[in-house]
Amino acid sequence: MxxxxxxxHTGATDDGDYADLQEAVLAYAAENGEAPTTEEAANDDRFPSLNTIDKRLDRGWNDLLEDVGLERGQPEAYGPEETAEMLQDLRAVQQAVESDHLTSRQYAERGAYGDDTIKERFGSWREACERADVDAGKRxxxxxxxxxxxxxxxxxxxxxxxxxxxxxxxxxxxxxxxxxxxxxxxxxxxxxxxxxxxxxxxxxxxxxxxxxxxxxxxxxxxxxxxxxxxxxxxxxxxxxxxxxx
The missing domain is CATH 3.40.960.10 (VSR Endonuclease)
Structure with a gap:
């Protein structure tokens, strides 16, 4: 069987570590007027490395944002200027999962924009990965x-x-x-x-x-x-x- x-009822991450991420997100949002993407978090001294962030997350990056009262982005909320940031976020998440490819399911769990947003912006998941120079492999x-x-x-x-x-x-x-x-x-x-x-x-x-x-x-x-x-x-x-x- x-x-x-x-x-x-066992915890997946240490409560203190998750609380630290919440505080860092709120501090970043207060200073910059918006929630950080995973790429922005990785380049901000308030946050640990992407791999450490990934280990501390109970669910996904967007769920962390919701836990502190910040809203996920919707497809219509992004203009053409965000295209480069989306591609950067795809690359950042691909590095975080430590695999040779990135699937939409992996990105949905860690990405800053949501896989539906990415698909709508670029037409398909495979096209988005090609633009980001990431292998859109299967799980x-x-x-x-x-x-x-x-x-x-x-x-x-x-x-x-x-x-x-x-x-x-x-x-x-x-x-x-x-x-x-x-x-x-x-x-x-x-x-x-x-x-x-x-x-x-x-x-x-x-x-x-x-x-x-x-x-x-x-x-x-x-x-x-x-x-x-x-x-x-x-x-x-x-x-x-x-x-x-």
């Missing part, structure tokens, strides 16, 4: 079309979705995790279960620290989540839950 997460593996037409991020996700489809299990692909910028791999409404598909050996998952923070969020919020390495693990978990209902 997969590794289970849920109903355990891992290759993308695949699932049995219900949804795009899946790996062959392993495809195998899991296919197993669910063949057993008439209702599932959602890449739903938003409530109150965050994260998305889950799958959600099973029948048994109220969030699913993360992880086929990586220990220590080999790209941006593993962020993945652990997401699992901590599931625990703190009482959201039942299971991490599986394959389809059979999830099928076994579903059977156990149905038997207990």
């Amino acid at each position: 997969g590794e289970f997460y849920g109903n355990q 891992y593996g290759v993308s695949c079309e699932g049995p219900q037409g949804a795009t899946l991020d790996s062959r392993l996700e495809l195998a899991v979705a296919t197993a669910l489809h063949e057993r008439d299990v209702v599932y959602e692909v890449h739903p938003e995790v409530p109150e965050t910028n994260w998305t889950s791999d799958l959600y099973l409404p029948e048994v109220d279960l969030w699913v993360e598909v992880n086929g990586f050996a220990a220590g080999e998952r790209p941006n593993e620290a962020d993945f652990e923070r997401k699992l901590d969020h599931y625990e703190r919020e009482g959201l039942d989540c299971v991490v599986v390495e394959g389809a059979e693990e999830l099928v076994t978990e579903i059977r156990a839950r149905r038997a207990g209902q």
Whole structure:
């Protein structure tokens, strides 16, 4: 059976570290009249490095701004002059995730502008990454079309979705995790279960620290989540839950 997460209230980051980020954001906004982007924060002495910022964030950069009462930017709020800043922010986030590519899901969790804003400004995610000279790769593996037409991020996700489809299990692909910028791999409404598909050996998952923070969020919020390495693990978990209902 997969590794289970849920109903355990453990913190993902130190409260003092997060409070320091909040104070730095407020100080920057008071001085400059607007909230900083991740690129601006990295170049301001009030903030630590981008990697340290990333480790201290419970969710994403935009959520930090909201926590201190600053609003996220909307696409219509930005003029042509912001194009260069958006491209700089794409590069900064790509460096922060420490991978050879940047996906819209990664950027949504850390970027200053929101992935929808970026897509609207440049026409598509791939075009934005090309302008920023960033590889718009997939999260891992290759993308695949699932049995219900949804795009899946790996062959392993495809195998899991296919197993669910063949057993008439209702599932959602890449739903938003409530109150965050994260998305889950799958959600099973029948048994109220969030699913993360992880086929990586220990220590080999790209941006593993962020993945652990997401699992901590599931625990703190009482959201039942299971991490599986394959389809059979999830099928076994579903059977156990149905038997207990």
